[in-house]
Amino acid sequence: MQGKILIIEDERELADIVFLYLSRDGFEPRIAESAETGLAVAGEWKPELVILDINLPGIDGFEFLQQFRRTSSAPVLIVSARSSDEDQINGLGSGADEYISKPFSPKVLVARVRAVFRRARNYDEKEAANLFRFGPFSLDYDACLLKKGDQRIPLSAKEFGCLAFLTRNPGKPLDVETIYAGVWKNTYGDLTTVAVYVQRLRKKIEDDPVNPTYIETVHSMGYRFNNPEQKKA
Numbered sequence: 001m002q003g004k005i006l007i008i009e010d011e012r013e014l015a016d017i018v019f020l021y022l023s024r025d026g027f028e029p030r031i032a033e034s035a036e037t038g039l040a041v042a043g044e045w046k047p048e049l050v051i052l053d054i055n056l057p058g059i060d061g062f063e064f065l066q067q068f069r070r071t072s073s074a075p076v077l078i079v080s081a082r083s084s085d086e087d088q089i090n091g092l093g094s095g096a097d098e099y100i101s102k103p104f105s106p107k108v109l110v111a112r113v114r115a116v117f118r119r120a121r122n123y124d125e126k127e128a129a130n131l132f133r134f135g136p137f138s139l140d141y142d143a144c145l146l147k148k149g150d151q152r153i154p155l156s157a158k159e160f161g162c163l164a165f166l167t168r169n170p171g172k173p174l175d176v177e178t179i180y181a182g183v184w185k186n187t188y189g190d191l192t193t194v195a196v197y198v199q200r201l202r203k204k205i206e207d208d209p210v211n212p213t214y215i216e217t218v219h220s221m222g223y224r225f226n227n228p229e230q231k232k233a
Contacts, residue, residue, distance in 0.1 A: 002025070002026045002027050002028075002114075002117065003027055003028065003048040003049060003117055004027075004028045004029075004030070004045065004046070004047045004048045004049075005022055005027050005028065005029045005030070005047060005048065005049045005050070005051060005113065006029075006030055006032060006038060006041055006042055006045070006047035006049075006050045006051070007019060007022075007029055007030065007031045007032070007050075007051045008031075008032045008033075008034075008035060008037075008038040008050065008051065008052045008053060008056065008061070008064065009031065009033070009051070009053045009079075010033045010034065010053065010055075010056050010057055011053075012031075012033065015031045015033070016031075017106055018051065018106060018109065019031055020106075021106040021107070021109070021110050022110060022113065025110050025113075025114070027113070030045065030047070033057075034056055034057050034058050035056050035058055035059045035060065035061060035063060035064035036058050036059065038050070038052075038064055038068075039064060039067055039068065042068060042071075042072065043071070046072075046074075047074055048074055048075075048117070049074055049075045049076070049077065049113065049116060049117060049120075050068065050074060050075070050076045050077070051077050051079060051109075051113070052064060052065065052076055052077065052078050052079070052096070053078075053079060053080055054078060054080040054082050054087065054091070055080065055081065055082065061078065061080070061091075062090060062091065062094055065078075065091070065094045065095055065096060066094055066095075068095075069094070069095040075097040075098075075116045075117070075119075075120050076095060076096045076097055076098075077096070077097060077098040077099075077100065077109075077112060077113065077116060078091045078096045078098065078099045078100065079100045079101075079102060079104060079109065080099070080100075080101065080102060081101070081102040083101035083102075087099075097116055097120075098112055098116055100112060130142045132167045132168075134167070134214060134227045134228075135213075135214070135228065136148050136149055137153075137205060139163060139164065139167055141164055144157070144160050146160070146163065146204075146205075148205075153204055153205070155204070158183065158184075158197060159197055159200055159201055159204075161183040162179065162183050162194070162197045162198070162201060163201055163205075165179060165182045165183050166179070166215060166223065166224075166225040167225055167227075169225065170225050170226070170227050171224065171225070171226065171227075172224060172225075173218040173221050173222060173223075173224045174221075174222050174223055174224065175221050175222040176191045176194045176195070176222045176223075177191065178222070179194050179222060179223065180193065180194050183197075194222075194223075198215055198223055201215060202214075202215055213226065213228060214226055214227070
């Protein structure tokens, strides 16, 4: 299967046609006939893309989109008979990735779905190349950002630099001179600064900073970054 797609559409005949075309193209679609049902299905099933109508019984598609975006970054493709500039701006501004006006060709819709999936997956691959994951943490080298799950862990510039330097050399013992030169860009200075920053990092990423899992002290040398998940692989 190419991906899980949730179709939120109260016109059953149209939903069935979209379902058929997506299934023929190798996708795994499901149908919800209201935004409320769609939110319940999305929470349990975790679709990789949503095809969303705006005019729905109960809460409308815009409200669905606002609630959906609180828990998911999956692409959303709006299909709607409402084609005014204001509706399209509202939809795209609320987090939709595409806006298609009804009536539409099912073949064109499937082509748009494939294009959205392709963009999303290319982005994920690029993002993954610039992320280092360890335990519940992800370190984004480009954004200079450390997160634990969805929670941002604040780091100073030098704390980030120290952690980035260590994680770019996982499993390799690094002496304090090498770390200092790599992070502070200087071969002369107070090398005890490295120990100070390691202790700061341990307080932020270790369950027990006294008995660290990730940043290990290497006797008579310096430090080594360990990634338990890599060891299991």
